[in-house]
Amino acid sequence: MSSQPVQTVNTSNDKIKIALAIAAVVAGVVGFFVLSDQSTPVRAVALVAGLLVAIAFAWTSAQGRGFVGFAKESVRETKKVVWPTRKEAMQITAVVFAFVLVMAIFLWGADKLLEFLLYDVILGWK
Numbered sequence: 001m002s003s004q005p006v007q008t009v010n011t012s013n014d015k016i017k018i019a020l021a022i023a024a025v026v027a028g029v030v031g032f033f034v035l036s037d038q039s040t041p042v043r044a045v046a047l048v049a050g051l052l053v054a055i056a057f058a059w060t061s062a063q064g065r066g067f068v069g070f071a072k073e074s075v076r077e078t079k080k081v082v083w084p085t086r087k088e089a090m091q092i093t094a095v096v097f098a099f100v101l102v103m104a105i106f107l108w109g110a111d112k113l114l115e116f117l118l119y120d121v122i123l124g125w126k
Contacts, residue, residue: 017061024054 028050058064
């Protein structure tokens with residue numbers, strides 16, 4: 001994680017940029033559906049253009065820069081993870097399946113025992 005202090009400053013310009021980014025996304029989606037009589041590539045271009053404009057607006061805001069920094073740190077942290085080998089993953093999966101099987105048998109047995117006690121012993125319905 002970063003040792004940089006967190007400083008949150010919301011200026012009106014950043015709020016306007018975020019609002020414009022949201023408006024660009026909405027415009028791209030609306031354009032996609034308004035152009036329903038056009039071919040699919042034209043509609044896709046309208047949608048992608050709206051998304052790209054939204055990304056451009058968001059990227060220049062403080063929240064956008066913060067998100068980019070967060071994403072970069074997240075990628076750096078995932079590179080530090082020691083992933084299990086195939087053999088280890090298979091062993092862990094087998095342990096999980098065995099545990100689920102044992103729990104299923106236990107819960108089935110508990111259910112049948114409670115059913116016997118409730119219906120046969122207490123109520124005498126069977």
